[in-house]
Amino acid sequence: MDKIVLPRGWSDWGVQKRDTSVFYGEYKCRGPGANLTGSVPWARILTDEEAMTFIGTYYVDGDSWLTSP
Numbered sequence: 001m002d003k004i005v006l007p008r009g010w011s012d013w014g015v016q017k018r019d020t021s022v023f024y025g026e027y028k029c030r031g032p033g034a035n036l037t038g039s040v041p042w043a044r045i046l047t048d049e050e051a052m053t054f055i056g057t058y059y060v061d062g063d064s065w066l067t068s069p
Contacts, residue, residue, distance in 0.1 A: 005033025009042050027051040 012018040019040070026034065034058040036043055046054075053059070057066055 001029050001031045001033030005034035007033075007035040007037045008040070010043065010054070025054075029049065 010022060010024045019042075024040060024043045025046045026036070026043070028051075036045075057063060
């Protein structure tokens, strides 16, 4: 990730109730923008097992709108 990505990651834009309904995880991020310093305290680095839930087209219902190459 390039340095344009802010280290703080998630921002609730001043509406703290948003913090109760978001999951903030990173997986195998590298580079200057992958620095978690200053990030929300509940941000976490996902393990391979945890990340599997989010990997693949099924996570975004991709079979219904993505076409085969």
